[in-house]
Amino acid sequence: MKVQLLVLVIFFSFVQSVFGQGKAYYNQTEFGVLFGKKTDSWDGQSENRVDLSILTFHGAKISKNQVIGISVGLDQYDWISVFPIAFGWRGFLGKANKPQLIGGFDMGGGFALLEKKEKTEWYESRYQGGLLLSPSIGMKFPSKKGKKTSLTMSLAYKRQELGFFQGFFEFNPTPRPFTSTSLPPGYSSITETSYLFHSLVARIGFIF
Amino acid sequence: MNMKNIKQLISLLLLMIGAVSLTSCQDEVMTTHTYRAMVPIFLEMSDIRAKTITVAPPQELDNPGKIYLYGDYLLINEPTKGIHILDNTNPANPVNKNFIPIEGNVDLAVNSNILYADNYVDLLAFDISNINNITLVKRVEDVFTHMYRHDTGQIITFRDSVITTDNAFRGCANCEFFTMNGSVGFAANFSAAAQSYGTGGSMARFTLSSGHLYAVDESTMRVFDVRDAKDPKFVKPIDLGWGIETIFPFQNKLFIGSNRGMHIYDASTPGSPTRMAVYEHLVACDPVVVNEDFAFVTLRSGNLCVNNINQLQVVNIEDPYKPYLMKSYPMLNPHGLGLSEDNLYIAEGKHGLKSFKVSDVMTIDQNQMEFLESMKSVDIIPGPKSLIVIGPDGVCQFDYSTPSKLVKLSCIDVKNPVTVQ
Structure with a gap:
């Protein structure tokens, strides 16, 4: 349900950008695939990770060849859905109305909003968002008929950090915390997992 | 750009994707597991006995355990470390006076200016008649023998520790169980150390009655003759069964709270209390207080004695051989x-x-x-x-x-x- 909602939001922002654009307004919406390599399993085998990625960038021109703005989207990493929100920059090289080279850089955070926080009598667990860095390079191909819509293809590196926290509650009848910075009061044990996903993203989309 | 160029670009991109995905950095996953555990420590009692106990200046209360009231003094145990002594002449302004460092100490009681405190397997008696000159007057050796490893003069004790490991439980489907076990072990051990708060409190494990000191651990009550306060004598151990938590004396009777019920012992022969009755209820943790006719017992959930019960029970003890539940209140x-x-x-x-x-x-x-x-x-x-x-x-x-x-x-x-x- 939430995924559908997100797709709708992206779709409407897309539609809105078509009709609501000003001259300074820039929108780049792309769909693509994230490629990565999972950690080695117990027997030393490594599997590839191939998942969906959606990114929509909304920005404003700050000069003839540069745009800054905000990108949002959805990235799937194996079983975790991550919503990236980042400040982004796009630069263009080449003549207008000709295929141009696009360079981009996004920096922000990714949040596992769809992953449910669990809290029972015994434990609680949650995903924690993390830093996102993504330089990209791509091509912009202006459409032949329309003057404003262009096709884009891009290739990006995406570095996404994520965390997972699981804490088991203390069941001592009158628990007393330790003088320990590593174990927060109220927990008998915690498990913290930090994920760092390195991905190559191939995307195709449009600029309006 | 013509179609040829586009095709070239696409093939270039695909090649790059292929190349990068084959050689790219792998995802990194780091798991740290932090938990409480009781780390065993082996000690020679002879070493512990050789150390002189010197009363130290007042120390900040860190993690207080039992609290004992004696005259104008508040004695507060710092589990496994020692006893704080506070002057409570004015309850609005208690003054921290000094600290007696006693290794392995978890409980205390005071009788005629003599403070009894456990020191691992030994019972110590201090003269506290002059708070500025506290002296050790007696050591009764080898009484809390459950701490001994049988074959040696060594004792085993446990230190509360927080352990962090990397990847130790990676791929382990039952991590929670290890965790919970650690916690159970911890709680069981810690309950002996820190959950009770001295005589007058309903969660005490050392208590004085009719010239005798009674000390309960998880399964045994140990009786000391303290009619000569300065010279406590170990009389005997009495087996109680498991899950013993608290002891409360009242008029020649001992009310012992366990996690299965309340034991009533007749202590009219103080050196040899005998069981009068056991009032049983569902497993729950239960401090007890008593007056002439009734025992008040609380049961609660949310701890190791898990039962979804939160009650005050009133038990009629007019006939201590036949206690029965009068009424319970949520x-x-x-x-x-x-x-x-x-x-x-x-x-x-x-x-x-x-x-x-x-x-x-x-x-x-x-x-x-x-x-x-x-x-x-x-x-x-x-x-x-x-x-x-x-x-x-x-x-x-x-x-x-x-x-x-x-x-x-x-x-x-x-x-x-x-x-x-």
Whole structure:
């Protein structure tokens, strides 16, 4: 349900950008695939990770060849859905109305909003968002008929950090915390997992 | 750009994707597991006995355990470390006087200016008649023998520790069980150390009655003859069965709370108490306080004795051989309790502190005097000058000369106070 909602939001922002654009307004919406390599399993085998990625960038021109703005989207990493929100920059090289080279850089955070926080009598667990860095390079191909819509293809590196926290509650009848910075009061044990996903993203989309 | 160029670009991109995905950096996953554990420590009793115990200047209360009231003094145990002595002449301003470092100490009791304290397997007796010159007068060796490893003179003890490991439980489907086991072990051990708060409190494990000192551990009651206060003599151990938690003396009887029920012992022959009855209930943790006719027992859920029961039970003990349940009242999450004449104070954990008039035990629920929701508490000791309440705010004292209206006098700061969930 939430995924559908997100797709709708992206779709409407897309539609809105078509009709609501000003001259300074820039929108780049792309769909693509994230490629990565999972950690080695117990027997030393490594599997590839191939998942969906959606990114929509909304920005404003700050000069003839540069745009800054905000990108949002959805990235799937194996079983975790991550919503990236980042400040982004796009630069263009080449003549207008000709295929141009696009360079981009996004920096922000990714949040596992769809992953449910669990809290029972015994434990609680949650995903924690993390830093996102993504330089990209791509091509912009202006459409032949329309003057404003262009096709884009891009290739990006995406570095996404994520965390997972699981804490088991203390069941001592009158628990007393330790003088320990590593174990927060109220927990008998915690498990913290930090994920760092390195991905190559191939995307195709449009600029309006 | 023509079609050819586009095709070239696409093939270039695909090639790059292929190349990068084959050689790219792998995802990194780091898991750290942090848990409490009891780390075993082996000690030679001969080494411990060889050390001289020197009274130290006052120390900040770190993680107090039992609290014992004696005259104008408050004696507060720092589990496994020693005993703080505070001058409580003015309950509105208790003054920390000094600290007796006693390794392995978890409990204490005072009789005629003699302080009894456990030191691993030994029982120590200190003369505290002059608080500025506390002296060790007697050591009774090898009495709490459950700590001994049988074949050697070594004792095994456990230190509360926090351990962090990397990837130790990676791929382990039952991590939770390891965790929970660690916690269980911890709690079981810690319960011996820190959950009870001295005589007067309902969670004590050392108690004095008729010239005898009774000390309970998980399964055994040990009897000491202290009629000559300076010369405690070990009389005998009495097997109680498992799950023993608290001991409360009243008029030649000992009321022993276990996690299965309440044992009543006849101590009219103080050196050899005999069992009169066991009042059994479902497994739950249960401090006990007693007056002439009734025992008040609290049962609560949310701890190791898991049962979804939060109750105050009133047990009729007019015939101590045949205790029976008179009535039970629903409570929120009752921990310790304290009885002063007809006034019953119940520590409701995070929910606060309640007081009841219990002159009619059948209508306790209709005679609630106060419910101080802000006063989170785990145990209560009705002292001669003040009502002592232990909770997350530290060790607080209330004026309860008007039982229905508690007036806060002071709180002693504690570095690591109890947390209540």
